[in-house]
Amino acid sequence: MDPLSTTFQALADPTRRAILAQLAGGERSVTEIAAPFDMSLPGISKHLKVLEHAGLISRSRAAQWRPCKLEPEALRGIDGWLEEYRRLWNQRLDRLEDYLAELQAKGKKRGRARK
């Protein structure tokens, strides 16, 4: 799978996104991560493997704990992909602003010929 697909795929699950949000607050062990979820530990473990494979988290080793750390740089790929489309939705926004500006102008010059 290409990297972009892998990242999008990893993010397409609310549990995994919640795990990332949790890790934004700092490193956590697997049991700490699992605590808020109504899901078995192996289930969480699988989700972590998906996130690690996508490069979104990394895991170190401290005694019998395997603390997970967020790797936000892995999101730059999709941020870059978005770039091209950001232009497009801003264009629309610009047109809307133009339209609103025009409406306002019409309001002030009520009765005058249009443009």
Added chain:
Amino acid sequence: MDPLSTTFQALADPTRRAILAQLAGGERSVTEIAAPFDMSLPGISKHLKVLEHAGLISRSRAAQWRPCKLEPEALRGIDGWLEEYRRLWNQRLDRLEDYLAELQAKGKKRGRARK
């Protein structure tokens, strides 16, 4: 499925992303869209349904054609989701810049006490 998961899921396929890229150039009929791909028409049709369901494209109707149009606004959801993490990877970048600045300072004041 929640909207964010639906969007990410839709984007987690290279064919679907290629379709969006193609539609960034303007509206296209289904056969036009299908042309560059080595895939059956029903296959493409399924991909289009996924994209439409995610709100990433819309379809109108002109005679027997069903032209597809890109709806880039549907990407704002994931752009907003990214926002929180952008902060984090910029932090890292800031730290790197700080570090480089410090290195440079050290270079100029070589031999002096640090900090």
Added chain:
DNA sequence: ATTCTAATTAGCTAAATAGCTAATTCACAA
């Protein structure tokens, strides 16, 4: 050595996904 805790792996099931071919719908044209 034994036991406890943290975490993963094995092995299963149910559901979703990607792809195909064949059949169908729909609108226009002859």
Added chain:
DNA sequence: TTGTGAATTAGCTATTTAGCTAATTAGAAT
């Protein structure tokens, strides 16, 4: 009304995914 081109739906298969329980590995502590 019959035919033609555009697109979807039906129906199938193979693969992947999410989830579980039970079993296993690995380190720390007793």
